[in-house]
Structure formats: C-alpha cells, structure tokens
Amino acid sequence: MRQQVLVLYLPTSALDSAVVGWARYDGTGRTSPTTGDSDEPPYPTGLAALLDGWRLFQAAQLVPPYPGHEYDTSYLKHEFFFERLIQPS
C-alpha cells in the first residue's frame, strides 16, 4: 500500500469550515504536486474530504498564545492532515 497525504488549512478549528490552503504529497509517485500549482482548493471544506474517503489522522491543537505575544500572527493555525491508502498498480 502507498500513502497519499492531503493537508488542508481551515479558517477556524471546525473541520467543516471552508478550505483556505492546501498541500498534497503522493506516495504512489503518479503525481508531483508542488508549490503554487493551483488556485482552486481540492475540496470546499475539510468535511468534504472525509466524504470523499480521506481519513483524518492529525489535527492542529489549540494552543493559547504565549503571554506578551497575543497579537502576533505567525503560521496557519488550523491544519488538518488526511491520508488515503492506494494499492500499487
């Protein structure tokens, strides 16, 4: 079996909120996704990925801001990792 990984970035911690960022990695080697290769998200929401058969295996924790850094912005906060297992052909 080979793993395909889908990373979705959502605007809130809710899995059914709309996708604002995405990344793909293909362990089958059939495709070569890379930076800046599309303007349209693969799914409208995280839930839509579940409905299409992707399995969620990691979700970003909600971490309180460090004292004194409450107004800093940094990395995207709501990151969800999905996988799909593919039989090599």
Place this chain on the structure above:
Amino acid sequence: MARFVTHGHLRMDAAVPDELNRHAVDVLSAGIPAVPYGTPLPEAFPAGSFARRLVEVPAVAGALRSLVGPEPTVDHHAVHVREPREGNAQPLHGDAIIDVRPDAFDVQLMYYPQEVTADMGGTLAVPGSHLRRTNESDTGRYQNLLGQIRLTCPAGTVMLLHHGLWHGGRRNDSGIRRYMFKIRFNPTVPQVRLWDTADLADPRVTAEMSTNFPWYEHATARLEIYNRVRLWRALTGDDGFDIEHWVTRVSNRPTMRSGA
C-alpha cells in the same frame, strides 16, 4: 502606501521601458558585480550601469523614495533564473531570517525583463503575509493559499516587496529560461511620512487597510488589521490612528485619579 502596508507589495506592470528590457537578458546573463552588504546605492551601481538605469526609471525611483526614503543602501542583489522544465518549485519562504521590526522594513525590488506567461514559473506571492512572524522556509509546507498571486506579467514589470512577504519561484514548465533581478534595499532614515501624505485622511486609507485576504483565518484576520494599524501609526507618527477601535479598545487602561 496604505496598499503596501496591507498587501505587502506594490506591482508596477511594464514600468521599465523596452529599451532597457531588450538588453536585460544579456546583461543579467553576464552577471551584475556583487557589492558588500550595505553599500550606498550610487557606489553599488555606477552611473550609466544597467542596474543604475533600472532604479532611476521614474516610477521605480519614486516608489523606492516613498518606501525606503533617500539614499538607501543596497543590502545585496542577485539574478534569479528558473531553468526550462527544471521540475521543481522553491518552497514558500520569506527572505533572510525572521525580521520583526515594528517601525522599519526593507524593500525587495523584483524586476522581470521578459513577458512572464503562466507556464514560465512566475513568482508566487501571498498578499498580506508580510506581518506574519515566520522564519524563512518554515512555511514550505503551504503549497497553495487561497488568493495567492501566480505572477504573469508583461516585460519590464517591477514588484516591490516588504521583506516579510511570503514568496517563491514557481516551477518553470516552459522551454524558456525565466529571469528575475532582485535588489534588496535598506533604509537609512526613519520611514516616517516619506511619501506624499496629502491624502492621509482619505477614507480609502481605512478601507484599504480593512482588507481581509481569502487565506486568512477568521480570528487571525482581526489581528492582521491590528498589526497594520500598529505599522501605520509608526509610518505616519499618528498614535491615534485606528480601524474599528481594534487597537484602542485593547490598549485602554484607565487609571485612578485623585479626588483631591
């Protein structure tokens, strides 16, 4: 300036005349002599040189004057080439190292001497990412963000970037070498009211800085406006400027007064 503070970049399509663009690929292929970090602009680029003529194009010179002021120094410069069908893209990154100066910024000039079509791997840029406190390519996992710019442009286009803007060279799927010439400028004066400030009270300033980019998280989008207000206060010297009370509200610390 409000647009630069909000978007983190300024785009000037076909700003450089064809007379310069025609020679650019040959000049850039031959290489522009390196200069020590922090060299004053006139020393870095002698009068009449290609780079000097580029930064003296009136639209470019005016924008640089407004952003970094008179007599900036050249941090460094580099010719970037995306080879034909090279097969990979740069990871999304901010240049140099994490840089959180609240009241100063460097500007990176990116000059595109050729027309850049969709398959030539034009620069990827993420509007509104410049105030995020991230370090270089730690953002490399973000392949695509809603509202990103995949640059296509006519020959002679110049982009001026805030030092923090997330960007990267995209994969060149064409058969053409793509050139980009980058110069990083450091200011040598405080960046306060360096531009034409006659329209500071124009309501379009507030409207521009209220922009919500499609890739922002809902809650963080509010912090982005908070941080833009802080930067605008630094650039204008106006400590009372605010948008929808975002900064004023959380700065309000009434003190006890003597009743005597």
